[in-house]
Amino acid sequence: MKNKALIKVFAITVFILLAILPLGLNAQNPIIQTNYTADPAPMVHNGTVYLYTSHDEDKTVRNFFTMNDWRCYSSTDMVNWTDHGAILSYKVFEWSRGDAWAGQCIYRNGKFYYYLPVNQKNGENAIGVAVSDSPTGPFKDAIGKPLLSGYGYIDPTVFIDDNSQAYLYWGNPNLWHVKLNEDMISYNQEPGIVKEDLKDENFGYRAKKIDNRTASYEEGPWLFKRNSKYYLLYPAGGVPEHLAYSSSTSATGPWVYGDTIMHVIKEGGAFTNHPGYIEFKGKSYLFYHNAALPDGSGFKRSVCIEPFTFNADGSIPLITPTKEGVKESAGNLNPFVRVEAETFAWEEGIETAKDEETGVYVTDINNGEYIKVRSVDFGKGAKKFEASVASALQGGKIEIRIDEKNGSLLGTLEVKNTDGDQIWKTLSCKVNKVKGVHDLFFVFKGGEGNLFNFDWWKLK
Known part of the structure; x- marks a missing residue:
């Protein structure tokens, strides 16, 4: 979906709703x-x-x-x-x-x-x-x-x-x-x-x-x-x-x-x-x-x-459409194995693309946009974040945060020019140790225009 101006208007609207609705943070x-x-x-x-x-x-x-x-x-x-x-x-x-x-x-x-x-x-x-x-x-x-x-x-x-x-x-x-x-x-x-x-x-x-x-x-x-x-x-x-x-x-x-x-x-x-x-x-x-x-x-x-939930007699109840959707995850995500960047619960602004060699990856990443991954199990904590990225121009940063878009900063991955938007390199950065299950946010920062492409990530 390519109309990014409308997406940003939508994101602002969602942000306002989150401020007034207690369940808004769980929008799905x-x-x-x-x-x-x-x-x-x-x-x-x-x-x-x-x-x-x-x-x-x-x-x-x-x-x-x-x-x-x-x-x-x-x-x-x-x-x-x-x-x-x-x-x-x-x-x-x-x-x-x-x-x-x-x-x-x-x-x-x-x-x-x-x-x-x-x-x-x-x-x-x-x-x-x-x-x-x-x-x-x-x-x-x-x-x-x-x-x-x-x-x-x-x-x-x-x-x-x-x-x-x-x-x-x-x-x-x-x-x-x-x-x-x-x-x-x-x-x-x-x-x-x-x-x-x-x-x-x-x-x-x-x-x-x-x-x-x-x-x-x-x-x-x-x-x-x-x-x-x-x-x-x-x-x-x-x-x-x-x-x-x-x-x-x-x-x-x-x-x-x-x-x-x-x-x-x-x-x-x-x-x-x-x-x-x-x-x-x-x-x-x-x-x-x-x-x-x-x-x-x-x-x-x-x-x-x-x-x-079905009624006791097997009949189906009247179901109300909601913005919250599925509030409770049916399992926790393991971040210590390769996770595709195109795996997420919510995003603002980014797009996905597909080619025969790489498969599906995240692209059209601009400053201030983000990805939300729900119910990530950090276990006893991680020391390092790894990601496969590609950039033809300026690159940018991935801020790794928990619980909300402006939540605690675990670390920042510096993404530099890799000499092509299909020239993939695995980069890493240190992360602060956090335990237990949290929502994970990747917040993208940089200059004007498309910053880089993002294929996969993992914690170590």
């Missing part, structure tokens, strides 16, 4: 500040949460969704997110002409299958399947053609039941599903594509009819199972959308309408929303999107998270 939403992200699709794999998102471009074309690729972020603590950059674009599907909308990735038999909606070159909606050996790619077209195509064939959600049967739901404004075969790239021809009978008792009521029905379901389904109950979350009610859910004793219904789980977001909301759900380390999390970043809009959205 939106969880990604370097890009406009939407349609969150979280996946838990081997103790890590991988968050797949669509990506709203900074520049909107024809005042409509301008989306060309999908991005991935990961976390082991639900507060610090590592940016893996764009992991594929619509161009991976040679038969596609664009519109990289809401998808979902799932793991099976050593592969990661990513179900993605695009528009075909002939203009029809379609759902493709991309496959990879790694959750962060590279992905390739699994079958060389659409898995499904038809009007309104968007927003797929994928789920594998306890008996190993996989299901795919999708659709706007109608809802369809198929049983996927074990290969995950074809579907059972019997019964084939099933169109849901959208009735009010199944999916709630809306006052304005659509397709000659009043059921509230709109788009963006998210299917999961908890205990013995199946849940289908979805945006509902038309524009502006709220989030609702239905439940069943079967992955194929019949569905019984539950209730609204998030009202239309009036302050900082987009006219769309999109749910995602995971259970991670014994806690439940709802993912959604709003438009709360600087210059945000219905076409420039931002992903957020709210932890919640």
Whole structure:
């Protein structure tokens, strides 16, 4: 997200809010500040949460969704997110002409299958399947053609039941599903594509009819199972959308309408929303999107998270969107191993970039900007800070502080010209000893313009 003037205005606003709100120091939403992200699709794999998102471009074309690729972020603590950059674009599907909308990735038999909606070159909606050996790619077209195509064939959600049967739901404004075969790239021809009978008792009521029905379901389904109950979350009610859910004793219904789980977001909301759900380390999390970043809009959205607790009867409570988001981390960050600089909970002003040799790194660093890393476990203390940096011009400084942006100064790393913004050098400085768990701030200081690039860091 490149409008740095707006970011600075946003930062000033946040600073004022922090001064008047006691919980402001724990601000976490939106969880990604370097890009406009939407349609969150979280996946838990081997103790890590991988968050797949669509990506709203900074520049909107024809005042409509301008989306060309999908991005991935990961976390082991639900507060610090590592940016893996764009992991594929619509161009991976040679038969596609664009519109990289809401998808979902799932793991099976050593592969990661990513179900993605695009528009075909002939203009029809379609759902493709991309496959990879790694959750962060590279992905390739699994079958060389659409898995499904038809009007309104968007927003797929994928789920594998306890008996190993996989299901795919999708659709706007109608809802369809198929049983996927074990290969995950074809579907059972019997019964084939099933169109849901959208009735009010199944999916709630809306006052304005659509397709000659009043059921509230709109788009963006998210299917999961908890205990013995199946849940289908979805945006509902038309524009502006709220989030609702239905439940069943079967992955194929019949569905019984539950209730609204998030009202239309009036302050900082987009006219769309999109749910995602995971259970991670014994806690439940709802993912959604709003438009709360600087210059945000219905076409420039931002992903957020709210932890919640199911009611005793298994129903989902009404969840209020907050700026605080996840207040308690699901684990502490170990600073004594290499930590990617693009791993953080909050930032002001910086950007991330990606190339084949270095991967993702922090760039566009200006004087006064900062990165916040939450819940860092200093253990019994460290003596030295190490970082990989590159600078083509003046360089600058990294002030290492704890607990807040202007908190106790542990040390200062002097970053000098390395003869190129891709000429990486590992530099170090002494740090004052501090024990226990703290939030860690990297505050960047220097002259005018881009100071340096920042790839990774660690304590010793």
